[in-house]
Each structure stands twice: as C-alpha cells, then as structure tokens.
Amino acid sequence: xxxxxxxxxxxxxYWLVGFVDGEGTFSVSIFKNNTTKTGWxxxxxxxxxxxxxxxxxxxxxxxxxxxxxxxxxxxxxNHRENLYRYCVRALSELNDVIIPFFDEFSLKSDKASDFExxxxxxxxxxxxxxxxxxxxxxxRSIAKTMNTGRIKNSLESSEAIRRVxx
Amino acid sequence: xxxxxxxxxxxxxYWLVGFVDGEGTFSVSIFKNNTTKTGWxxxxxxxxxxxxxxxxxxxxxxxxxxxxxxxxxxxxxNHRENLYRYCVRALSELNDVIIPFFDEFSLKSDKASDFExxxxxxxxxxxxxxxxxxxxxxxRSIAKTMNTGRIKNSLESSEAIRRVxx
Numbered sequence: 001x002x003x004x005x006x007x008x009x010x011x012x013x014y015w016l017v018g019f020v021d022g023e024g025t026f027s028v029s030i031f032k033n034n035t036t037k038t039g040w041x042x043x044x045x046x047x048x049x050x051x052x053x054x055x056x057x058x059x060x061x062x063x064x065x066x067x068x069x070x071x072x073x074x075x076x077x078n079h080r081e082n083l084y085r086y087c088v089r090a091l092s093e094l095n096d097v098i099i100p101f102f103d104e105f106s107l108k109s110d111k112a113s114d115f116e117x118x119x120x121x122x123x124x125x126x127x128x129x130x131x132x133x134x135x136x137x138x139x140r141s142i143a144k145t146m147n148t149g150r151i152k153n154s155l156e157s158s159e160a161i162r163r164v165x166x
Numbered sequence: 167x168x169x170x171x172x173x174x175x176x177x178x179x180y181w182l183v184g185f186v187d188g189e190g191t192f193s194v195s196i197f198k199n200n201t202t203k204t205g206w207x208x209x210x211x212x213x214x215x216x217x218x219x220x221x222x223x224x225x226x227x228x229x230x231x232x233x234x235x236x237x238x239x240x241x242x243x244n245h246r247e248n249l250y251r252y253c254v255r256a257l258s259e260l261n262d263v264i265i266p267f268f269d270e271f272s273l274k275s276d277k278a279s280d281f282e283x284x285x286x287x288x289x290x291x292x293x294x295x296x297x298x299x300x301x302x303x304x305x306r307s308i309a310k311t312m313n314t315g316r317i318k319n320s321l322e323s324s325e326a327i328r329r330v331x332x
Binding site (some may be wrong): 013014016017018019020021051053054057108 | 177179180181182183184185186188189191217220221222226274275276277
C-alpha cells in the first residue's frame, strides 16, 4: 500500500471508531440449543445498524474490514425506512480482524468497556470454555453486564426483538 | 501547534466526523415569538446527545471546537441515565467554527445533506433574510426537509419533546 492510500485508510479508521462509538454494538447472546453439549449456544456479534439512507456507511465499513455481511431488516410498522445491519459473527473474523482493530484504534465512549468484555468472551469461546458449564457461567456473567444502563435507541430495541423472534 | 499536536488534532477530527455521523443533529427550529418583526423566531442548532456514561465524548468535542456548551437533561421516566447535550447555538460560532469544520471534514452518512441545508439556513439568517416574510418562508421550506425519513432514536425523540415543552 502506498503512502497516500495508507493516509486514506487511517482517515477512515478514525472516522470508523467515531461512528462505532455512536452506532456500533458489541454483544454476546446466549440461546437455548439442545443440540449442543451444554444445551446452550453462545453467539458473539459485532453490529452496526443504519437506516437505508445511510447504507453507504455500512458498505464503507464492510469494504474497510473486508469481513462480515450487510443484512436487510425490512420494516413495515410505521412507514419508516428499512434497517440494514453490518454484522461480523464468525469467530475467526472477530478474533483476527475486529478485535485487533479496536485494540489499535481505541473507542472513546463507554462502548470501550463493552468492547473489553466482548474481547474476554471471544477469548473464552476461542479456548472452548463455552463448552463447559463453568466457562458458560463465566461468559453469561460477563455478557449480562454488557450494553446495560445505556439509553436504548429504537435500532437496538428492534434488534432485540429480531433476536427474540429468530 | 507542533507536528505531533497537529497529528493528534487530525485524529480527533476524523473521529469526531464519525461520531457526528452517528450521533449528531443539525436542526433549524422555528418558534412563534410575538416580540419579533415577523412574529417568528428562527433557531439553528448543532447538537450531539449522549447518556451520562459517555459524557466524556461531549467534553472532548467541546474542547476540540472551543465553542458551545453541554447541558444536562435530567430523566426521571424509567430509571435510565441522564442525557447530556452538547449544543452550539450562537450564529457566529456556527458560522465561524462548526460550518467551516464540516466543510473541510465531510460527513459520510445522510447527515451530509442535512448539513448542507443547515448551512443554507445559517447563511440566510446571517444575511438577515429571516427577518422578512419571504426569507422566513424559504428557511421554513428548507427546515422541514431536514432530519426527516430517518429512523428516530429515543434521544432525538426526547429532544423533540423537550423542544415542544420549552
């Protein structure tokens, strides 16, 4: 990469941190799943949600990280625009791309602490601790302290609803 | 400013654009006010709203711009954290600091178009067009196309309520 491209990439990196400080979510969900050994499935996810009019920002993020996908979340409730979610779910992508990025470019809002907890959970999952009852308990106790206390916006709420209905 | 401080300021600038792409609002409100010549008062405002836990981000923005103020908006509704609003309202500060900044560091989300409309309104107000009926009509027609269509989050909604109740 030449110096000019590198400068451009740095600018996007700092912009991206600001945008994620505002609009990003690091979450760890735990679902009942009887096909797993513990009866539970652990689901870490990095998400940025936007309305249709700012879909370009998600494309920019996806092109920057070169991992993850953008999903549409159609809304038919009150004529508001459709939602789009940029999601990174694969453990390897979280571990090799997303976590090293936010380790290098620090979040400035209270999401920095959610990121640290997220990182701990991903580390536990990577070491397969989530397949043991104790490891699962540890992940659950970290996960329930994440994304709490913060004022929820309608994006996060709709996300929670989607999760429940899936 | 030495090179190192300049680099640091640039990093904050790019972060700030990302954060405002997510959390900022450029708005122009028009209130009835019988003490003005037209019977209306035009109120342009640049706002970034955060919960208490991310108050530090607003302080960072205030220190960066060196204009504007942070106001507390106490919440007693459902035990959620208090809101804080970083606001720039003075015409000279909008014109000399906020607008030149976002002219140089472009927003990437659909807020870029709200910013352009905001800039037009501030220009009209600066040339005192808002004191004439035609100028006021023009500002009103621009203002009503701003911040529409976008998915409102609870921060923006509570802001709207505050406006109405003021």
